[in-house]
Amino acid sequence: MAVFTELSFDEVAAFFRALGLGAPRSVRGVTSGIENTNYFVDTDGARYVLTLFERLTFEQLPFYLHFMKHLAVRGMPVPDPVADTHGAILHSLRERPAVVVNRLPGVSEVEPTAAHCSSVGECLARLHLAGSDYPRQQSNRRGLQWWNEVVSVLGRYVSAGQRSLLSTELAFQNELALSSTYRQLPKGPIHADLFRDNALFEKGRLSGVIDFYFAGCDTFLFDIAVCLNDWCVDGLTRRHNIERAAAFLGAYESARPLTSSEHRLLPAMQRAAAFRFWLSRLWDVHQPRRATLLKPHDPSHFERILLMLRGEFALS
Numbered sequence: 001m002a003v004f005t006e007l008s009f010d011e012v013a014a015f016f017r018a019l020g021l022g023a024p025r026s027v028r029g030v031t032s033g034i035e036n037t038n039y040f041v042d043t044d045g046a047r048y049v050l051t052l053f054e055r056l057t058f059e060q061l062p063f064y065l066h067f068m069k070h071l072a073v074r075g076m077p078v079p080d081p082v083a084d085t086h087g088a089i090l091h092s093l094r095e096r097p098a099v100v101v102n103r104l105p106g107v108s109e110v111e112p113t114a115a116h117c118s119s120v121g122e123c124l125a126r127l128h129l130a131g132s133d134y135p136r137q138q139s140n141r142r143g144l145q146w147w148n149e150v151v152s153v154l155g156r157y158v159s160a161g162q163r164s165l166l167s168t169e170l171a172f173q174n175e176l177a178l179s180s181t182y183r184q185l186p187k188g189p190i191h192a193d194l195f196r197d198n199a200l201f202e203k204g205r206l207s208g209v210i211d212f213y214f215a216g217c218d219t220f221l222f223d224i225a226v227c228l229n230d231w232c233v234d235g236l237t238r239r240h241n242i243e244r245a246a247a248f249l250g251a252y253e254s255a256r257p258l259t260s261s262e263h264r265l266l267p268a269m270q271r272a273a274a275f276r277f278w279l280s281r282l283w284d285v286h287q288p289r290r291a292t293l294l295k296p297h298d299p300s301h302f303e304r305i306l307l308m309l310r311g312e313f314a315l316s
């Protein structure tokens with residue numbers, strides 16, 4: 001759990017009043033998430049999530065918030081930011097950027113079946129299609145440039161073997177990004193973090209996709225790879241589950257068929273996605289921030305997935 005900024009009930013009530021949302025009945029700090037401070041706020045008529053951004057700036061946020069609005073208007077099950085009387089969706093509280101969105105129904109599916117993976121695959125393809133006319137541009141802030149920035153810093157904290165893995169994978173990914181096949185990959189705004197904890201299901205139906213704060217313009221294939229590495233990997237063995245991966249990809253392709261370059265680069269992009277989350281988890285462990293209760297995710301999970309995808313990890 002992470003509540004970086006603790007708010008009083010009265011502060012939240014005043015903020016809601018100013019947005020014309022009515023009086024809160026209950027205000028509760030959210031017990032998961034590692035990036036922002038979230039509160040569930042219920043009024044008599046509706047349920048909301050109030051988010052205070054701890055790292056993202058007033059300059060970065062319009063891309064994410066308007067992307068969510070763009071998708072919500074097109075019928076996607078995503079949080080819809082609440083506008084003030086001037087139509088602004090980015091607000092300020094305790095001198096931090098803040099947003100209020102509708103609280104979507106459902107809960108995360110910790111042990112997804114092929115049917116869950118199929119729903120997520122289809123939804124991701126629809127998200128890519130619905131986002132393709134989104135006019136704002138912002139790069140994936142956890143993309144190749146960031147990897148190049150952090151690898152040398154992280155090298156100080158890890159073993160010699162890990163240091164070598166960091167640098168050889170980075171070299172591979174840098175070379176890949178220069179290839180002509182890579183440059184042919186379809187691009188657009190992507191979610192970039194659609195893990196199991198960022199999707200909600202209600203009665204077996206996908207009822208929400210949340211947490212767009214790692215979104216950015218990048219290849220659709222990277223988004224697909226992020227999902228395959230989380231939704232279609234067995235928790236214990238870290239082995240890819242062929243049935244779930246086939247369900248995910250089949251459903252994705254029913255809405256947006258992959259190009260030949262995408263088919264060709266999928267294995268390399270799965271390595272990219274594993275590398276990205278190994279790096280960010282290492283970063284959170286070695287560059288921790290203050291939080292009421294912050295439990296960083298385990299970096300070794302993605303290190304092992306990366307090794308497996310590189311064919312260097314023997315399963316016992």
Ligand SMILES: Nc1ncnc2c1ncn2[C@@H]1O[C@H](COP(=O)(O)OP(=O)(O)O)[C@@H](O)[C@H]1O
Nearest residue numbers: 030032033034035036049079102103104210211
């Ligand atoms: N719009 C929403 N509807 C329903 N639940 C939400 C919504 N936004 C956030 N949550 C809940 O809050 C938790 C943390 O939110 P998340 O955006 O993942 O935080 P962080 O960005 O800090 O990682 C989610 O796992 C989910 O349970």
Ligand SMILES: N[C@@H](CCOP(=O)(O)O)C(=O)O
Nearest residue numbers: 033034035193195211277297
């Ligand atoms: N999905 C990432 C962490 C990003 O944090 P989130 O709680 O905002 O999804 C990971 O698992 O490393």
